[in-house]
Amino acid sequence: MADVAKRAGVTKQTVSNVVRGRTVVSPETRAKVEAAITALGYTPNLVARGLATGTTMTIGFIVPTIANPFYSEVVEEVETLLEEQGYHLLLATTRGDGARALRHLTTLSSRSVDALLVAGDFDLNQHLPLLGDYGLPVALCAWEIDPPATLPVVTIDYEKAGYLAGRHLRELGHRSLTVVADLPAHRIRVSGAHRAFAEDGITLSQDSVFTAPAATPESGYEATMQALNSTAERPTAVFASTDAIALGVMDAVRSHGLRVPEDVSVVGIDDIPQASHAHPPLTTVALPKRQMAQDATALLLRGIAENQPVAPSLSLLAPEVLVRASSAPPAA
Amino acid sequence: MADVAKRAGVTKQTVSNVVRGRTVVSPETRAKVEAAITALGYTPNLVARGLATGTTMTIGFIVPTIANPFYSEVVEEVETLLEEQGYHLLLATTRGDGARALRHLTTLSSRSVDALLVAGDFDLNQHLPLLGDYGLPVALCAWEIDPPATLPVVTIDYEKAGYLAGRHLRELGHRSLTVVADLPAHRIRVSGAHRAFAEDGITLSQDSVFTAPAATPESGYEATMQALNSTAERPTAVFASTDAIALGVMDAVRSHGLRVPEDVSVVGIDDIPQASHAHPPLTTVALPKRQMAQDATALLLRGIAENQPVAPSLSLLAPEVLVRASSAPPAA
DNA sequence: TTGAAAGCGCTAACAT
DNA sequence: ATGTTAGCGCTTTCAA
Numbered sequence: 001m002a003d004v005a006k007r008a009g010v011t012k013q014t015v016s017n018v019v020r021g022r023t024v025v026s027p028e029t030r031a032k033v034e035a036a037i038t039a040l041g042y043t044p045n046l047v048a049r050g051l052a053t054g055t056t057m058t059i060g061f062i063v064p065t066i067a068n069p070f071y072s073e074v075v076e077e078v079e080t081l082l083e084e085q086g087y088h089l090l091l092a093t094t095r096g097d098g099a100r101a102l103r104h105l106t107t108l109s110s111r112s113v114d115a116l117l118v119a120g121d122f123d124l125n126q127h128l129p130l131l132g133d134y135g136l137p138v139a140l141c142a143w144e145i146d147p148p149a150t151l152p153v154v155t156i157d158y159e160k161a162g163y164l165a166g167r168h169l170r171e172l173g174h175r176s177l178t179v180v181a182d183l184p185a186h187r188i189r190v191s192g193a194h195r196a197f198a199e200d201g202i203t204l205s206q207d208s209v210f211t212a213p214a215a216t217p218e219s220g221y222e223a224t225m226q227a228l229n230s231t232a233e234r235p236t237a238v239f240a241s242t243d244a245i246a247l248g249v250m251d252a253v254r255s256h257g258l259r260v261p262e263d264v265s266v267v268g269i270d271d272i273p274q275a276s277h278a279h280p281p282l283t284t285v286a287l288p289k290r291q292m293a294q295d296a297t298a299l300l301l302r303g304i305a306e307n308q309p310v311a312p313s314l315s316l317l318a319p320e321v322l323v324r325a326s327s328a329p330p331a332a
Numbered sequence: 333m334a335d336v337a338k339r340a341g342v343t344k345q346t347v348s349n350v351v352r353g354r355t356v357v358s359p360e361t362r363a364k365v366e367a368a369i370t371a372l373g374y375t376p377n378l379v380a381r382g383l384a385t386g387t388t389m390t391i392g393f394i395v396p397t398i399a400n401p402f403y404s405e406v407v408e409e410v411e412t413l414l415e416e417q418g419y420h421l422l423l424a425t426t427r428g429d430g431a432r433a434l435r436h437l438t439t440l441s442s443r444s445v446d447a448l449l450v451a452g453d454f455d456l457n458q459h460l461p462l463l464g465d466y467g468l469p470v471a472l473c474a475w476e477i478d479p480p481a482t483l484p485v486v487t488i489d490y491e492k493a494g495y496l497a498g499r500h501l502r503e504l505g506h507r508s509l510t511v512v513a514d515l516p517a518h519r520i521r522v523s524g525a526h527r528a529f530a531e532d533g534i535t536l537s538q539d540s541v542f543t544a545p546a547a548t549p550e551s552g553y554e555a556t557m558q559a560l561n562s563t564a565e566r567p568t569a570v571f572a573s574t575d576a577i578a579l580g581v582m583d584a585v586r587s588h589g590l591r592v593p594e595d596v597s598v599v600g601i602d603d604i605p606q607a608s609h610a611h612p613p614l615t616t617v618a619l620p621k622r623q624m625a626q627d628a629t630a631l632l633l634r635g636i637a638e639n640q641p642v643a644p645s646l647s648l649l650a651p652e653v654l655v656r657a658s659s660a661p662p663a664a
Numbered sequence: 665t666t667g668a669a670a671g672c673g674c675t676a677a678c679a680t
Numbered sequence: 681a682t683g684t685t686a687g688c689g690c691t692t693t694c695a696a
Binding site: 348 | 692
């Protein structure tokens with residue numbers, strides 16, 4: 001910068017003004033400086049600027065994993081929005097490791113990110129109070145369990161997602177429901193589904209709830225096989241807490257000699273890309289991830305602009321049923 | 333830091349030595365300083381350190397997209413390796429936008445990342461010479477087309493992947509091959525498959541190559557329907573340049589009244605998670621993404637340690653056939 | 665083993 | 681409209 005200033009016959013300050021696009025610079029001076037800049041191939045050092053201004057044009061995003069397409073879509077959307085605003089994304093994954101989550105949290109804050117976004121309700125849960133202490137804009141998203149009242153959170157109405165899945169099956173005429181869910185992570189979704197049946201006076205027993213230890217097709221397959229073998233009455237409808245699980249459910253149903261949807265209806269949640277290409281195409285409840293990403297990013301950007309922590313709030317985005325071919329009325 | 337120093341009755345320098353774990357500090361002094369640090373809740377400012385040392389403990393990773401599971405797995409692996417070494421990941425996606433790629437490139441370098449990893453052969457291609465100019469360790473990975481000799485690149489032997497798929501089908505006894513590929517991106521894979529047949533004296537015509545404009549099941553479905561309708565002879569084997577495409581191929585084959593693998597064998601590339609849960613489970617060629625991520629990261633970390641750009645090199649990782657149920661000998 | 669001084673490259677505030 | 685001064689928080693000399 002000093003070199004540029006010397007070459008242009010001005011001071012560093014004027015160079016700074018030109019670089020930052022300030023209007024105070026006279027056209028001739030600007031031209032001289034710009035010539036010097038291109039001649040010297042100067043690019044500003046963002047770290048130095050960060051130290052001087054206290055702002056790094058960087059936001060941190062802590063997510064459980066990006067191997068799960070749900071999160072990778074959210075990350076991709078956030079990254080795109082940020083780059084439009086000239087911000088960069090510092091990505092940190094926790095992968096179910098609480099200690100790692102905490103490490104990321106502290107290093108990100110001392111790295112002076114301008115804001116912090118945290119997705120997923122994992123072991124970081126217990127460190128939530130820390131978030132308020134950093135004095136920087138923070139927001140939570142994709143927060144399924146117990147969203148804290150002390151922080152701004154943009155999440156999805158997961159209970160409603162379960163409810164919509166349940167109501168869809170109820171409206172088709174199903175009088176009972178078998179649940180295959182990744183518990184306890186997805187218990188909210190399950191209670192939503194149960195509520196839909198309860199509205200019509202049908203109380204579902206916990207005996208018809210089966211746990212898929214992970215949100216994967218294999219896990220869903222296993223749990224469903226167990227359900228099919230243990231239940232006296234053959235289920236007419238299965239609600240899976242996730243599309244990935246639902247895919248496994250459909251496999252299990254078929255390998256048990258039953259047809260989807262003629263014998264058993266299957267409904268999932270999330271609308272992953274494979275859902276529409278499954279056999280049959282999977283009825284599911286789409287989660288508004290992109291909207292969530294947009295709202296959360298907007299919240300943070302606003303917090304940065306106003307130069308203060310974002311006020312606590314809870315935004316629950318509404319999911320939507322996508323009726324496809326895996327659900328039908330129960331056999332007569 | 334000054335506060336900590338004052339409270340401990342030492343200078344900033346001593347605090348710095350304690351924080352960085354230098355051995356020159358006497359135990360008593362260290363204890364005093366550490367007490368002051370915890371009392372004050374001091375955490376070092378990484379930006380200031382970055383300005384002073386010229387090293388940010390951050391590496392930039394430019395990828396086409398993370399919506400594609402291939403890249404998201406690579407990113408996740410890289411991020412994990414980096415966090416183990418105390419590095420952070422600045423993630424930048426280009427999403428097929430050359431201008432955006434260039435923006436990322438310049439801002440990342442002026443952000444003084446300690447190293448830069450670039451995945452995927454996109455519009456950034458023309459800006460490759462720039463990479464050498466930054467004077468920081470750079471590596472390329474997942475570089476399918478024309479890996480430059482001037483830079484270190486850790487990639488996969490995509491030609492061999494195609495070859496292995498082709499050879500597998502040849503060994504099953506297939507005498508012709510229909511190709512459904514995302515062209516021109518995957519042309520290397522196609523020529524590999526053709527080479528496998530050529531080895532046995534079978535020259536495959538370009539007429540049996542169909543383009544799926546995107547690496548998606550829908551796209552593969554469309555292209556296959558076209559293939560099935562336009563070909564005089566019914567194909568006995570289809571090679572898809574991607575598992576995602578292969579999924580669509582299988583759909584199309586079935587909806588054309590044919591069975592997989594009895595009437596038509598289908599082979600893909602990549603071994604995406606869905607491949608093993610497809611109906612039938614998809615025979616594919618697994619690409620060693622994790623290995624690639626590890627090697628590339630190691631290369632960069634070494635470059636950082638040696639404080640100089642990484643020497644140009646080309647590492648081609650070997651893919652591996654995974655025989656599952658979608659491939660079988662042709663009908664008699 | 666500890667302290668003092670200088671500077672990393674930039675910007676903010678003020679002076680001209 | 682431009683120049684001057686001071687300082688962001690840390691590390692790196694070098695001196696004690």
